Amino acid sequence: xxxxxxxxxxxxxxxxxxxxxxxxxxxxxxxxxxxxxxxxxxxxxxxxxxxxxxxxxxxxxxxxxxxxxxxxxxxxxxxxxxxxxxxxxxxxxxxxxxxxxxxxxxxxxxxxxxxxxxxxxxxxxxxxxxxxxxxxxxxxxxxxxxxxxxxxxxxxxxxxxxxxxxxxxxxxxxxxxxxxxxxxxxxxxxxxxxxxxxxxxxxxxxxxxxxxxxxxxxxxxxxxxxxxxxxxxxxxxxxxxxxxxxxxxxxxxxxxxxxxxxxxxxxxxxxxxxxxxxxxxxxxxxxxxxxxxxxxxxxxxxxxxxxxxxxxxxxxxxxxxxxxxxxxxxxxxxxxxxxxxxxxxxxxxxxxxxxxxxxxxxxxxxxxxxxxxxxxxxxxxxxxxx
Numbered sequence: 001x002x003x004x005x006x007x008x009x010x011x012x013x014x015x016x017x018x019x020x021x022x023x024x025x026x027x028x029x030x031x032x033x034x035x036x037x038x039x040x041x042x043x044x045x046x047x048x049x050x051x052x053x054x055x056x057x058x059x060x061x062x063x064x065x066x067x068x069x070x071x072x073x074x075x076x077x078x079x080x081x082x083x084x085x086x087x088x089x090x091x092x093x094x095x096x097x098x099x100x101x102x103x104x105x106x107x108x109x110x111x112x113x114x115x116x117x118x119x120x121x122x123x124x125x126x127x128x129x130x131x132x133x134x135x136x137x138x139x140x141x142x143x144x145x146x147x148x149x150x151x152x153x154x155x156x157x158x159x160x161x162x163x164x165x166x167x168x169x170x171x172x173x174x175x176x177x178x179x180x181x182x183x184x185x186x187x188x189x190x191x192x193x194x195x196x197x198x199x200x201x202x203x204x205x206x207x208x209x210x211x212x213x214x215x216x217x218x219x220x221x222x223x224x225x226x227x228x229x230x231x232x233x234x235x236x237x238x239x240x241x242x243x244x245x246x247x248x249x250x251x252x253x254x255x256x257x258x259x260x261x262x263x264x265x266x267x268x269x270x271x272x273x274x275x276x277x278x279x280x281x282x283x284x285x286x287x288x289x290x291x292x293x294x295x296x297x298x299x300x301x302x303x304x305x306x307x308x309x310x311x312x313x314x315x316x317x318x319x320x321x322x323x324x325x326x327x328x329x330x331x332x333x334x335x336x337x338x339x340x341x342x343x344x345x346x347x348x349x350x351x352x353x354x355x356x357x358x359x360x361x362x363x364x365x366x367x368x369x370x371x372x373x374x375x376x377x378x379x380x381x382x383x384x385x386x
Contacts, residue, residue: 081256089357090210092180102129249321
């Protein structure tokens with residue numbers, strides 16, 4: 001069985017094109033990622049050499065139309081994200097930062113000149129992007145960001161600090177969000193601009209095969225043409241965050257499925273008291289509970305993906321998917337790790353690595369608490385953020 005966790009014939013809900021894309025990404029992950037990921041994770045290395053391969057598969061900005069992008073559907077993007085995260089969260093995060101955040105910001109809010117300059121190169125993997133919103137003291141509350149952009153003649157000058165900015169030290173372009181006299185503005189900042197400094201954050205216990213950075217902006221001078229002209233206020237960055245949050249609901253289930261498969265395979269071969277672990281009632285209960293949540297998580301992601309493709313998906317519905325699937329995925333990975341016993345703490349097996357990564361995934365693009373309050377507001381009509 002290609003997917004032993006599939007108890008409901010999930011594939012019957014997918015088109016041939018969707019299954020074909022998913023299978024091509026799964027093959028890439030199985031042959032190029034899984035044999036190497038333990039080493040990359042242990043050495044805290046993001047494998048830049050795979051970026052051209054991701055581009056060849058059409059995964060960079062894959063949901064964007066035109067500009068050399070693949071123009072795939074939301075469901076296809078989600079399926080690809082699940083397969084990438086079955087390899088490692090850091091790899092799906094790369095595709096998310098590149099496509100859902102940096103490229104999406106330019107595509108949604110940029111000028112035609114900005115789109116032509118950056119999107120084709122980013123789709124080919126020839127330019128890497130990052131997205132600078134979070135700050136040391138402004139994570140869940142970006143409205144209190146301290147980074148400021150002031151006018152100096154026809155130029156903009158940016159000063160401030162960003163934190164947890166994925167890919168910033170290897171990026172060629174950064175989308176930086178800053179306060180201005182008229183509200184939050186976005187800027188397309190070549191990372192070679194004087195005053196832009198990115199420093200990788202280390203050591204980390206999570207997302208080790210990925211890059212997150214502190215970014216310092218010291219009198220970064222930009223022409224007026226660097227400003228994203230089609231957005232003013234927090235709606236701009238939030239529209240990009242919603243793209244990333246959507247991908248997370250799929251990706252988290254990919255990590256969960258891979259952890260389940262590791263536990264299933266291990267329990268079938270691990271002999272205890274004369275029979276395999278899989279033959280004991282407690283083991284089967286754990287495996288069944290994991291599989292049920294994986295099936296439900298993928299059904300939820302598919303339903304919301306179909307709504308996204310139909311143009312009817314609402315932001316609070318994205319919170320349903322992000323909150324539920326991250327929360328269930330991390331529990332599945334932890335349970336799978338426990339089934340592996342002491343062997344489960346080694347990098348020979350994936351569940352603990354996935355669980356560690358998901359500590360980051362459930363935190364970024366809105367913590368569990370933030371999404372809970374978004375849904376609480378939806379249910380009661382009362383905002384409880386403050």
